[in-house]
Amino acid sequence: MTSPLEQKKIRITKPSMVTANRTWDGAVIYRTAAKGWSTNLSDAAIVRTADEARELLAESIADDVGAIGAYIAPVEVKDTGKIEPGNLREQIRSEGLTIDLTVPA
Amino acid sequence: MYAYDELDRTLINERVSEFRDQVKRRLSGELTEDEFKMLRLQNGVYLQLHAYMFRVAIPYGTLSSKQLRQLAHVARRYDRGYGHFTTRQNIQYNWIKLAELPDALSDLAEVGIHAMQTSGNNTRNVTSDQWAGVAPGEIEDPRIWSELLRQYTTLHPEFSFLPRKFKFAITASEHDRAAIKIHDIGLRLIKNADGETGFEVLVGGGLGRTPFIGKTIKPFVHGRDLLSYVEAILRVYNQYGRRDNIYKARIKILVHELGIEKFAREVEEEWQQLRDSALTLDHADIEEIRSRFSYPAYEKLPHMPDELKQAAHDPLFERWRKNSVFPHKVQGYSIVTLSLKPVGGPPGDATADQMDAIADLADRYSFGEIRVGHEQNLALPHVAKRDLPVLWKALDKIGVATPNVNLVTDIIACPGLDYCSLANARSIPIAQELTRRFANHDTANLIGRLHINISGCINACGHHHVGHIGILGVEKNGEEFYQITIGGRADENAEMGTLIGPAVPYAEVADVIEDIVEAYLALRDRAEELFVDTVKRLGVEPFRERVYATR
Numbered sequence: 218m219t220s221p222l223e224q225k226k227i228r229i230t231k232p233s234m235v236t237a238n239r240t241w242d243g244a245v246i247y248r249t250a251a252k253g254w255s256t257n258l259s260d261a262a263i264v265r266t267a268d269e270a271r272e273l274l275a276e277s278i279a280d281d282v283g284a285i286g287a288y289i290a291p292v293e294v295k296d297t298g299k300i301e302p303g304n305l306r307e308q309i310r311s312e313g314l315t316i317d318l319t320v321p322a
Numbered sequence: 323m324y325a326y327d328e329l330d331r332t333l334i335n336e337r338v339s340e341f342r343d344q345v346k347r348r349l350s351g352e353l354t355e356d357e358f359k360m361l362r363l364q365n366g367v368y369l370q371l372h373a374y375m376f377r378v379a380i381p382y383g384t385l386s387s388k389q390l391r392q393l394a395h396v397a398r399r400y401d402r403g404y405g406h407f408t409t410r411q412n413i414q415y416n417w418i419k420l421a422e423l424p425d426a427l428s429d430l431a432e433v434g435i436h437a438m439q440t441s442g443n444n445t446r447n448v449t450s451d452q453w454a455g456v457a458p459g460e461i462e463d464p465r466i467w468s469e470l471l472r473q474y475t476t477l478h479p480e481f482s483f484l485p486r487k488f489k490f491a492i493t494a495s496e497h498d499r500a501a502i503k504i505h506d507i508g509l510r511l512i513k514n515a516d517g518e519t520g521f522e523v524l525v526g527g528g529l530g531r532t533p534f535i536g537k538t539i540k541p542f543v544h545g546r547d548l549l550s551y552v553e554a555i556l557r558v559y560n561q562y563g564r565r566d567n568i569y570k571a572r573i574k575i576l577v578h579e580l581g582i583e584k585f586a587r588e589v590e591e592e593w594q595q596l597r598d599s600a601l602t603l604d605h606a607d608i609e610e611i612r613s614r615f616s617y618p619a620y621e622k623l624p625h626m627p628d629e630l631k632q633a634a635h636d637p638l639f640e641r642w643r644k645n646s647v648f649p650h651k652v653q654g655y656s657i658v659t660l661s662l663k664p665v666g667g668p669p670g671d672a673t674a675d676q677m678d679a680i681a682d683l684a685d686r687y688s689f690g691e692i693r694v695g696h697e698q699n700l701a702l703p704h705v706a707k708r709d710l711p712v713l714w715k716a717l718d719k720i721g722v723a724t725p726n727v728n729l730v731t732d733i734i735a736c737p738g739l740d741y742c743s744l745a746n747a748r749s750i751p752i753a754q755e756l757t758r759r760f761a762n763h764d765t766a767n768l769i770g771r772l773h774i775n776i777s778g779c780i781n782a783c784g785h786h787h788v789g790h791i792g793i794l795g796v797e798k799n800g801e802e803f804y805q806i807t808i809g810g811r812a813d814e815n816a817e818m819g820t821l822i823g824p825a826v827p828y829a830e831v832a833d834v835i836e837d838i839v840e841a842y843l844a845l846r847d848r849a850e851e852l853f854v855d856t857v858k859r860l861g862v863e864p865f866r867e868r869v870y871a872t873r
């Protein structure tokens with residue numbers, strides 16, 4: 218996994234959010250605009266510039282008791298405003314294992 | 323079975339209460355994640371995609387029924403009702419909560435199981451042949467020596483902060499079921515001309531980013547010198563190992579860079595100073611450990627009981643027996659492999675209910691003992707042949723009698739992108755699709771022994787390099803691609819597979835594997851020529867041609 222420090226150098230090219238795992242149980246969580254965490258991707262604060270992303274990440278990392286391994290990850294924001302995971306890894310984290318799905322032909 | 327002594331029990335219990343306190347301080351914020359990470363890793367706790375992952379050691383792959391029931395209990399109580407058996411005789415739980423981990427550890431401690439040294443830069447679980455102590459022709463039970471090494475390396479201060487992780491494997495049979503050539507130190511138990519027990523010592527094997535087959539560093543080390551010799555190796559490693567670069571830190575890189583001769587000289591020099599020290603084992607040390615291993619009171623049984631003769635008329639029973647039942651050193655008994663590779667299922671997973679049922683069957687038919695092998699299957703090591711027909715029915719009922727042991731659907735796979743935070747690509751769904759493609763038993767049987775190994779990234783937890791067919795997940799522009807190798811093997815003739823061509827996308831992997839298998843069926847010179855032998859005879863070219871001609 219890319220460390221948050223390295224990520225500070227990364228410019229974001231897509232709308233992004235900050236995600237982590239909840240310390241006490243490991244659940245996947247997303248940083249919200251209200252400076253809290255939610256287990257729903259739809260509650261995630263969306264950032265569109267590197268500065269915003271850096272700020273959101275810094276604030277997330279500061280919550281060392283609540284969350285572990287925070288990092289910036291891409292999302293897709295649909296025309297309807299619906300937020301979807303930006304890659305397969307985040308899809309699996311947000312929607313769960315793929316292994317009950319049938320394999321695409 | 324091995325009976326732990328008081329010291330072991332005290333150590334494990336102390337460790338649990340220590341960890342309970344650490345978790346409490348972590349959850350209260352007294353410890354930061356930076357401070358806590360090393361502590362959790364020392365107790366087998368990783369962070370994965372969805373949750374923490376908890377790895378528990380099953381030393382040399384031997385479990386009592388009581389221990390297996392406790393593993394089931396942990397799966398049910400603290401996880402989602404299943405566990406994953408790994409290639410290194412561990413079990414992993416995928417959904418465990420940090421806040422409940424101390425309770426899980428404490429429940430495991432009740433039956434002498436722990437997670438110490440299942441992660442981190444120390445000596446890991448010492449693995450062994452899953453048929454140790456029961457395989458015909460075995461020189462002696464290698465677990466005696468595994469246990470000696472386990473005791474010696476556990477929490478050894480000098481070996482708790484090595485440059486990188488360190489893995490031992492031991493076998494005492496000619497046919498290597500413990501994959502000793504791909505371990506940091508591999509030990510093959512042998513006898514010298516005077517009939518004394520010792521070891522051929524191999525060093526520097528390993529997979530991952532830079533795979534190497536282990537090399538023989540000393541053809542015979544006397545049993546009494548095992549610990550001093552191993553200590554000499556570890557000291558040389560500790561001194562020269564590359565701590566500055568994680569990719570170069572394993573002993574295999576050091577052995578490769580120094581060359582085996584120079585490395586051996588360094589070790590020899592170190593060893594001369596250690597060899598007649600307190601590390602020398604005397605007869606009593608060894609016998610003390612030996613006496614803690616108990617063996618079943620086998621009965622005198624016929625080679626071919628009536629029950630077996632009758633059952634032989636049932637083709638389904640025969641199919642399973644031929645595939646999953648192996649000779650035992652004692653007449654009238656068998657070793658039975660339980661396939662954790664059902665068609666369409668994730669390789670190596672077992673549910674809590676299955677584990678409980680297997681524990682009950684072990685009590686009834688295998689003197690309460692279960693084994694875990696590196697192929698991610700289980701075994702019952704002492705089954706009376708007369709019991710095979712009833713046992714088969716019972717195993718079939720709980721879904722662990724798929725007659726595919728060592729066949730194309732007996733796939734080794736790592737957790738891959740479905741669970742693992744280091745993954746490039748998924749492993750499990752590839753395995754599942756392949757088991758569906760080759761679900762027809764007659765086809766699988768016609769193909770014969772063929773090991774497919776799948777890893778979701780270059781760390782090679784699924785041993786892809788040494789699969790007869792190896793599948794490695796890579797990432798290309800955010801998409802899952804897979805590199806395919808053929809001709810690898812993990813046994814006494816261990817070899818790395820050769821890349822067959824450009825990586826293929828997720829959706830094409832199963833087709834490509836089918837093409838490779840079809841090419842093999844067309845190319846083999848007789849039905850008994852195994853896939854690996856055909857590849858060895860012809861090289862990869864004819865396979866490449868057939869697979870890529872139409873792509």
Ligand code: HEM
Nearest residue numbers: 408409410504528529530531572735736737742781782783
């Ligand atoms: C899901 C969490 C896991 C993580 C984070 C993980 C991580 C790693 C890493 C980083 C390595 C490479 C080490 C190196 O080359 O120095 C490695 C090697 C290995 N892992 Fe895992 N692993 C995981 C699961 C597993 C599982 C499920 C298995 C068994 C199926 C396994 C078996 C192995 C083996 C046998 C190697 C040895 C390859 C070698 O170095 O020779 N691991 N693992």
Ligand code: SF4
Nearest residue numbers: 736742745778779783
């Ligand atoms: S091989 Fe890679 S993807 Fe698979 S378990 Fe190991 S680290 Fe994870």
